[in-house]
Amino acid sequence: MKVVLLQDVKSLGKKDDIVNVSDGYARNYLFPRKLAAEATAGKLNEISDKKSSLENKKKKELEEAKALAERLSKIELVIKTKAGVNGKLFGSITGKDIAELIKQKHKIEIDKKKIVLDDAIKALGTQDVEVKVYPEVSAKIKVTVTEE
Missing domain, CATH: 3.10.430.100 (Ribosomal protein L9, C-terminal domain)
Structure with missing residues:
Protein backbone atom coordinates (compact mmCIF):
# COMPACT_ATOMS: atom_id res chain seq x y z
CA MET A 1 0.00 0.00 0.00
CA LYS A 2 1.32 3.46 -0.91
CA VAL A 3 1.12 6.04 1.87
CA VAL A 4 2.19 9.66 2.29
CA LEU A 5 4.01 10.34 5.54
CA LEU A 6 2.52 13.20 7.55
CA GLN A 7 5.43 13.23 10.01
CA ASP A 8 8.97 11.87 10.10
CA VAL A 9 8.90 8.16 10.90
CA LYS A 10 12.13 6.54 12.05
CA SER A 11 13.44 3.90 9.62
CA LEU A 12 10.66 4.67 7.11
CA GLY A 13 11.11 8.22 5.82
CA LYS A 14 10.61 11.92 6.27
CA LYS A 15 7.49 14.07 6.13
CA ASP A 16 5.81 14.20 2.68
CA ASP A 17 7.68 11.11 1.43
CA ILE A 18 5.67 8.53 -0.51
CA VAL A 19 6.50 5.01 0.68
CA ASN A 20 5.26 1.46 0.15
CA VAL A 21 4.28 -0.36 3.35
CA SER A 22 2.27 -3.46 4.13
CA ASP A 23 -1.50 -3.02 4.52
CA GLY A 24 -1.50 -4.14 8.15
CA TYR A 25 1.33 -1.79 9.15
CA ALA A 26 -0.48 1.14 7.54
CA ARG A 27 -3.94 0.36 9.02
CA ASN A 28 -2.83 -0.75 12.48
CA TYR A 29 0.11 1.57 13.19
CA LEU A 30 0.53 4.52 10.81
CA PHE A 31 -3.10 5.60 10.28
CA PRO A 32 -4.28 5.46 13.94
CA ARG A 33 -1.24 7.49 15.08
CA LYS A 34 -1.78 9.99 12.23
CA LEU A 35 1.74 9.35 10.96
CA ALA A 36 0.60 8.69 7.39
CA ALA A 37 -2.33 9.04 5.01
CA GLU A 38 -3.30 6.95 2.01
CA ALA A 39 -1.63 8.14 -1.19
CA THR A 40 -4.66 9.32 -3.18
CA ALA A 41 -4.46 11.41 -6.33
CA GLY A 42 -5.52 14.55 -4.45
CA LYS A 43 -2.91 13.98 -1.74
CA LEU A 44 -0.18 13.40 -4.34
CA ASN A 45 -1.11 16.65 -6.15
CA GLU A 46 -1.07 18.54 -2.87
CA ILE A 47 2.40 17.18 -2.06
CA SER A 48 3.79 18.05 -5.50
CA ASP A 49 2.37 21.59 -5.25
CA LYS A 50 3.93 22.02 -1.83
CA LYS A 51 7.32 20.77 -3.06
CA SER A 52 7.29 23.03 -6.13
CA SER A 53 6.38 26.11 -4.07
CA LEU A 54 9.15 25.26 -1.60
CA GLU A 55 11.61 24.91 -4.50
CA ASN A 56 10.57 28.28 -5.93
CA LYS A 57 10.95 29.89 -2.51
CA LYS A 58 14.46 28.44 -2.12
CA LYS A 59 15.44 29.64 -5.61
CA LYS A 60 14.21 33.15 -4.80
CA GLU A 61 16.09 33.18 -1.47
CA LEU A 62 19.26 31.98 -3.22
CA GLU A 63 19.03 34.75 -5.83
CA GLU A 64 18.49 37.36 -3.11
CA ALA A 65 21.45 35.96 -1.18
Missing part, protein backbone atom coordinates in the same frame (compact mmCIF):
# COMPACT_ATOMS: atom_id res chain seq x y z
CA LYS A 66 23.69 36.15 -4.26
CA ALA A 67 22.67 39.77 -4.83
CA LEU A 68 23.39 40.61 -1.20
CA ALA A 69 26.76 38.84 -1.39
CA GLU A 70 27.65 40.89 -4.45
CA ARG A 71 26.77 44.11 -2.60
CA LEU A 72 28.76 43.00 0.44
CA SER A 73 31.86 42.07 -1.55
CA LYS A 74 32.17 45.70 -2.69
CA ILE A 75 32.23 47.00 0.89
CA GLU A 76 35.46 48.23 2.46
CA LEU A 77 35.20 49.11 6.13
CA VAL A 78 37.61 51.39 7.96
CA ILE A 79 37.58 51.07 11.72
CA LYS A 80 39.44 53.65 13.81
CA THR A 81 40.40 52.56 17.28
CA LYS A 82 43.03 53.15 19.95
CA ALA A 83 46.20 51.12 19.64
CA GLY A 84 49.45 50.65 21.51
CA VAL A 85 52.99 51.23 20.31
CA ASN A 86 53.42 47.92 18.45
CA GLY A 87 50.12 48.24 16.60
CA LYS A 88 48.32 46.08 19.12
CA LEU A 89 44.74 47.21 19.85
CA PHE A 90 43.34 48.14 23.24
CA GLY A 91 40.49 45.63 23.12
CA SER A 92 39.50 43.89 19.91
CA ILE A 93 37.22 44.10 16.89
CA THR A 94 34.55 41.38 16.91
CA GLY A 95 31.84 40.22 14.52
CA LYS A 96 29.34 42.32 16.45
CA ASP A 97 31.37 45.49 15.83
CA ILE A 98 31.63 44.72 12.11
CA ALA A 99 27.89 43.97 11.85
CA GLU A 100 27.00 47.26 13.58
CA LEU A 101 29.33 49.23 11.32
CA ILE A 102 27.82 47.66 8.17
CA LYS A 103 24.36 48.53 9.46
CA GLN A 104 25.32 52.15 10.22
CA LYS A 105 27.25 52.94 7.05
CA HIS A 106 25.59 50.76 4.42
CA LYS A 107 22.10 50.11 5.85
CA ILE A 108 22.46 46.32 5.47
CA GLU A 109 21.25 44.08 8.31
CA ILE A 110 23.64 41.20 8.99
CA ASP A 111 23.51 38.85 11.94
CA LYS A 112 26.77 38.91 13.90
CA LYS A 113 26.82 35.09 13.88
CA LYS A 114 27.13 35.09 10.09
CA ILE A 115 30.42 36.98 10.21
CA VAL A 116 33.23 34.43 10.24
CA LEU A 117 36.27 35.45 12.27
CA ASP A 118 38.79 32.84 13.41
CA ASP A 119 39.70 35.14 16.27
CA ALA A 120 38.78 38.71 17.08
CA ILE A 121 40.91 41.31 15.27
CA LYS A 122 43.55 42.48 17.76
CA ALA A 123 46.05 44.33 15.57
CA LEU A 124 46.18 47.19 13.09
CA GLY A 125 46.08 46.36 9.39
CA THR A 126 43.81 45.05 6.68
CA GLN A 127 41.97 41.76 6.84
CA ASP A 128 39.47 39.93 4.63
CA VAL A 129 36.44 38.88 6.66
CA GLU A 130 34.01 36.26 5.36
CA VAL A 131 30.26 36.77 5.72
CA LYS A 132 28.04 33.72 5.24
CA VAL A 133 24.90 35.04 3.59
CA TYR A 134 23.23 31.71 2.76
CA PRO A 135 24.35 28.08 3.24
CA GLU A 136 26.34 28.02 -0.02
CA VAL A 137 26.77 31.76 -0.58
CA SER A 138 29.38 33.90 1.14
CA ALA A 139 31.10 37.22 0.56
CA LYS A 140 34.43 38.73 1.57
CA ILE A 141 34.57 42.18 3.18
CA LYS A 142 37.82 44.10 3.45
CA VAL A 143 38.24 45.47 6.98
CA THR A 144 40.98 47.99 7.63
CA VAL A 145 41.82 48.82 11.23
CA THR A 146 43.64 52.12 11.71
CA GLU A 147 44.88 54.03 14.74
CA GLU A 148 42.60 56.75 16.05
Whole structure:
Protein backbone atom coordinates (compact mmCIF):
# COMPACT_ATOMS: atom_id res chain seq x y z
CA MET A 1 0.00 0.00 0.00
CA LYS A 2 1.32 3.46 -0.91
CA VAL A 3 1.12 6.04 1.87
CA VAL A 4 2.19 9.66 2.29
CA LEU A 5 4.01 10.34 5.54
CA LEU A 6 2.52 13.20 7.55
CA GLN A 7 5.43 13.23 10.01
CA ASP A 8 8.97 11.87 10.10
CA VAL A 9 8.90 8.16 10.90
CA LYS A 10 12.13 6.54 12.05
CA SER A 11 13.44 3.90 9.62
CA LEU A 12 10.66 4.67 7.11
CA GLY A 13 11.11 8.22 5.82
CA LYS A 14 10.61 11.92 6.27
CA LYS A 15 7.49 14.07 6.13
CA ASP A 16 5.81 14.20 2.68
CA ASP A 17 7.68 11.11 1.43
CA ILE A 18 5.67 8.53 -0.51
CA VAL A 19 6.50 5.01 0.68
CA ASN A 20 5.26 1.46 0.15
CA VAL A 21 4.28 -0.36 3.35
CA SER A 22 2.27 -3.46 4.13
CA ASP A 23 -1.50 -3.02 4.52
CA GLY A 24 -1.50 -4.14 8.15
CA TYR A 25 1.33 -1.79 9.15
CA ALA A 26 -0.48 1.14 7.54
CA ARG A 27 -3.94 0.36 9.02
CA ASN A 28 -2.83 -0.75 12.48
CA TYR A 29 0.11 1.57 13.19
CA LEU A 30 0.53 4.52 10.81
CA PHE A 31 -3.10 5.60 10.28
CA PRO A 32 -4.28 5.46 13.94
CA ARG A 33 -1.24 7.49 15.08
CA LYS A 34 -1.78 9.99 12.23
CA LEU A 35 1.74 9.35 10.96
CA ALA A 36 0.60 8.69 7.39
CA ALA A 37 -2.33 9.04 5.01
CA GLU A 38 -3.30 6.95 2.01
CA ALA A 39 -1.63 8.14 -1.19
CA THR A 40 -4.66 9.32 -3.18
CA ALA A 41 -4.46 11.41 -6.33
CA GLY A 42 -5.52 14.55 -4.45
CA LYS A 43 -2.91 13.98 -1.74
CA LEU A 44 -0.18 13.40 -4.34
CA ASN A 45 -1.11 16.65 -6.15
CA GLU A 46 -1.07 18.54 -2.87
CA ILE A 47 2.40 17.18 -2.06
CA SER A 48 3.79 18.05 -5.50
CA ASP A 49 2.37 21.59 -5.25
CA LYS A 50 3.93 22.02 -1.83
CA LYS A 51 7.32 20.77 -3.06
CA SER A 52 7.29 23.03 -6.13
CA SER A 53 6.38 26.11 -4.07
CA LEU A 54 9.15 25.26 -1.60
CA GLU A 55 11.61 24.91 -4.50
CA ASN A 56 10.57 28.28 -5.93
CA LYS A 57 10.95 29.89 -2.51
CA LYS A 58 14.46 28.44 -2.12
CA LYS A 59 15.44 29.64 -5.61
CA LYS A 60 14.21 33.15 -4.80
CA GLU A 61 16.09 33.18 -1.47
CA LEU A 62 19.26 31.98 -3.22
CA GLU A 63 19.03 34.75 -5.83
CA GLU A 64 18.49 37.36 -3.11
CA ALA A 65 21.45 35.96 -1.18
CA LYS A 66 23.69 36.15 -4.26
CA ALA A 67 22.67 39.77 -4.83
CA LEU A 68 23.39 40.61 -1.20
CA ALA A 69 26.76 38.84 -1.39
CA GLU A 70 27.65 40.89 -4.45
CA ARG A 71 26.77 44.11 -2.60
CA LEU A 72 28.76 43.00 0.44
CA SER A 73 31.86 42.07 -1.55
CA LYS A 74 32.17 45.70 -2.69
CA ILE A 75 32.23 47.00 0.89
CA GLU A 76 35.46 48.23 2.46
CA LEU A 77 35.20 49.11 6.13
CA VAL A 78 37.61 51.39 7.96
CA ILE A 79 37.58 51.07 11.72
CA LYS A 80 39.44 53.65 13.81
CA THR A 81 40.40 52.56 17.28
CA LYS A 82 43.03 53.15 19.95
CA ALA A 83 46.20 51.12 19.64
CA GLY A 84 49.45 50.65 21.51
CA VAL A 85 52.99 51.23 20.31
CA ASN A 86 53.42 47.92 18.45
CA GLY A 87 50.12 48.24 16.60
CA LYS A 88 48.32 46.08 19.12
CA LEU A 89 44.74 47.21 19.85
CA PHE A 90 43.34 48.14 23.24
CA GLY A 91 40.49 45.63 23.12
CA SER A 92 39.50 43.89 19.91
CA ILE A 93 37.22 44.10 16.89
CA THR A 94 34.55 41.38 16.91
CA GLY A 95 31.84 40.22 14.52
CA LYS A 96 29.34 42.32 16.45
CA ASP A 97 31.37 45.49 15.83
CA ILE A 98 31.63 44.72 12.11
CA ALA A 99 27.89 43.97 11.85
CA GLU A 100 27.00 47.26 13.58
CA LEU A 101 29.33 49.23 11.32
CA ILE A 102 27.82 47.66 8.17
CA LYS A 103 24.36 48.53 9.46
CA GLN A 104 25.32 52.15 10.22
CA LYS A 105 27.25 52.94 7.05
CA HIS A 106 25.59 50.76 4.42
CA LYS A 107 22.10 50.11 5.85
CA ILE A 108 22.46 46.32 5.47
CA GLU A 109 21.25 44.08 8.31
CA ILE A 110 23.64 41.20 8.99
CA ASP A 111 23.51 38.85 11.94
CA LYS A 112 26.77 38.91 13.90
CA LYS A 113 26.82 35.09 13.88
CA LYS A 114 27.13 35.09 10.09
CA ILE A 115 30.42 36.98 10.21
CA VAL A 116 33.23 34.43 10.24
CA LEU A 117 36.27 35.45 12.27
CA ASP A 118 38.79 32.84 13.41
CA ASP A 119 39.70 35.14 16.27
CA ALA A 120 38.78 38.71 17.08
CA ILE A 121 40.91 41.31 15.27
CA LYS A 122 43.55 42.48 17.76
CA ALA A 123 46.05 44.33 15.57
CA LEU A 124 46.18 47.19 13.09
CA GLY A 125 46.08 46.36 9.39
CA THR A 126 43.81 45.05 6.68
CA GLN A 127 41.97 41.76 6.84
CA ASP A 128 39.47 39.93 4.63
CA VAL A 129 36.44 38.88 6.66
CA GLU A 130 34.01 36.26 5.36
CA VAL A 131 30.26 36.77 5.72
CA LYS A 132 28.04 33.72 5.24
CA VAL A 133 24.90 35.04 3.59
CA TYR A 134 23.23 31.71 2.76
CA PRO A 135 24.35 28.08 3.24
CA GLU A 136 26.34 28.02 -0.02
CA VAL A 137 26.77 31.76 -0.58
CA SER A 138 29.38 33.90 1.14
CA ALA A 139 31.10 37.22 0.56
CA LYS A 140 34.43 38.73 1.57
CA ILE A 141 34.57 42.18 3.18
CA LYS A 142 37.82 44.10 3.45
CA VAL A 143 38.24 45.47 6.98
CA THR A 144 40.98 47.99 7.63
CA VAL A 145 41.82 48.82 11.23
CA THR A 146 43.64 52.12 11.71
CA GLU A 147 44.88 54.03 14.74
CA GLU A 148 42.60 56.75 16.05
